[in-house]
Every structure is written in structure tokens, then in C-alpha cells.
Amino acid sequence: MNTFLSRLNTIFAFTLSVMAGLTFCCFLTTAFNEHKAPVYIGTGKAIVKNVPDYSATREKNDLGFVVFDMQADLSRIFNWNVKQLFLYLTAEYETKDHVLNQVVIWDKIIKRGENSVLDYRSSNTKYYFWDYGNGLKGNNNVTLTLSWNVIPNAGTLPKIRGEGSHKFKFPNEYSTNRL
Amino acid sequence: MAEVRHKGLNTPSSDNGQQSTSAQDFDGQKRAEKWFQIIIMVFGVVGFIWGYICQQFSQTMYILIAGFVISCFLTLPPWPVYRRKPLKWLKVKQEPESDSTNNATPSSGSSHKRRGK
Numbered sequence A: 001m002n003t004f005l006s007r008l009n010t011i012f013a014f015t016l017s018v019m020a021g022l023t024f025c026c027f028l029t030t031a032f033n034e035h036k037a038p039v040y041i042g043t044g045k046a047i048v049k050n051v052p053d054y055s056a057t058r059e060k061n062d063l064g065f066v067v068f069d070m071q072a073d074l075s076r077i078f079n080w081n082v083k084q085l086f087l088y089l090t091a092e093y094e095t096k097d098h099v100l101n102q103v104v105i106w107d108k109i110i111k112r113g114e115n116s117v118l119d120y121r122s123s124n125t126k127y128y129f130w131d132y133g134n135g136l137k138g139n140n141n142v143t144l145t146l147s148w149n150v151i152p153n154a155g156t157l158p159k160i161r162g163e164g165s166h167k168f169k170f171p172n173e174y175s176t177n178r179l
Numbered sequence B: 001m002a003e004v005r006h007k008g009l010n011t012p013s014s015d016n017g018q019q020s021t022s023a024q025d026f027d028g029q030k031r032a033e034k035w036f037q038i039i040i041m042v043f044g045v046v047g048f049i050w051g052y053i054c055q056q057f058s059q060t061m062y063i064l065i066a067g068f069v070i071s072c073f074l075t076l077p078p079w080p081v082y083r084r085k086p087l088k089w090l091k092v093k094q095e096p097e098s099d100s101t102n103n104a105t106p107s108s109g110s111s112h113k114r115r116g117k
Helices: A004-030 B002-006 B026-053 B057-075 B097-104 B108-116
Strands: A039-052 A060-073 A084-093 A101-111 A117-124 A129-131 A142-151 A159-168
Touching (some): A004 B026, A004 B057, A101 A129, B026 B057
Antiparallel strands (some): A039 A060, A060 A129, A084 A142, A142 A159
């Protein structure tokens, strides 16, 4: 504390300590938030094809196509400790080989300040709905669920499952026409 | 304010043996530390409340940085308020010329004796 530079060092270190304390307090103000929101999901026509997956084994696998509607108001999740949400729509289903299969077929990043009210009608999936095998044809219990990661300024990265899901079925026959 | 011009010189002044330098004295250092802690804490708390009200944590950070800048301005330079209680040094003792020369250049023999003890 006897020279200019040693005082500068002390003040800077003290400021950083206060900054860390404030950031921790900011985390505490939102630590008990639920981050939940109701989600409505619906689907339109679903078809399934049996085509070679050239990105993988080149064997013929089931490829599902489905259009979906989705409405959700996520604006209440945002607060001063949320920078953005990472949304992802997963399809879950059971096959002979595996009890639980999960495929992410759509995702989206919503930054704070952007529109956080989702309203999609007859939207196509963003990613291919591949099954490794033939588990989609005639599958009558495919569940769509919207989940999200909350990315905060400080704190944990909670993975939240939206309240509400939708079940649909794939037809018993492969579709052969071009989509 | 004339004392500021002696920046960097730590020599005692010729009048009544007081140290007159550009540095903060010990009491001034203590008060400078107390003041920057108070300023930064107050800005931090106010910034936290304001940031919570408008739900922008960046506002909290900006206000805290403003407190940092203000406390730097108020406590980094050796302002006169931090130089009110300088140390009172004793006057320089004038010693005889012969004694000082003997002490300054000890012979090689004397160092041997010291090692023996």
C-alpha cells in the first residue's frame, strides 16, 4: 500500500473479489428457479421409408418423415442470469433391440431479448429421423418432447424437459414415392 | 502542494527533521485502503440492486467498474489528505570524521577475527 502500483494491485484484486461475490449472489437469486414451461406439440402426416443411409453403413435403414406443430411461451424462463436457451425436440421410441431410442430432430437457440414465444405450424424436421434398423415401420408409440438447456451467466446448466409431449405412430407400410 | 514536486525523493528535509515526500504516510495508507474498500463495496451493492431491478447483470458489472475507477482516482495518487501525519525522524547525527572512515573501511585482519568469534 506504500506505492501507487501496490495500491493499484490491491484495489484491482479487491474489485475482482467483489465481482466474484456479486456473481455468486446473482447465481443464488436464480438457483431455485424451476425453468419449466408448458409445451403443446402436435403432428401431421407421418411416413416412413426404407432407404440406404449413405452417411453411415449404406445399409437400408428406416427414415421417418413427420411434420409438427408446436406452441410454447418460454419468456418466463428468461431472467438476468439466463443468456440463452438451447431448445431441442427429441423423438423417443422403443425397438426390439433397444428399450429407449432418442433422436434429436429439431433444435433452436433463443438468445435473451429474441422472440421467445414459439408458434410453429406444419414445420419440417431440421435433422433426418434415422433409425439404425427397421424400428420405425409400424411403430405406434413415438413420443415427441421439447427439452431445453438453460445457459446462465453463472451457475449450473440445467436440462429441462418441457411439460407436455405428443405421441404418434408411423404407418405399417413403407412409402415409396418421392417426398 | 509544493511537496508533490519532490516525487520519488525519500530524503528527509532539512527543517525540523520531518519527512516530506510524495508518498502516502502510514496513516494515509490505512485510510486509503479503508476508503477504496468502502467505495467498491457500496458500488457493488448498489449495482447489484440496480441490476436486479432492471434484470441486467451487465449493469451490475458496469457500476462496479465505475466504483473501481472512482476509488482509483481517490486513493491511488498521494493526495495531501493522505500525507497529514508524516513520520518524525531524528535529526542526522553529526559524527567525527575519523570514526566514520575507520568504520567504513575495515581491514582484512578484522574480518578474520570476526569469523573466529
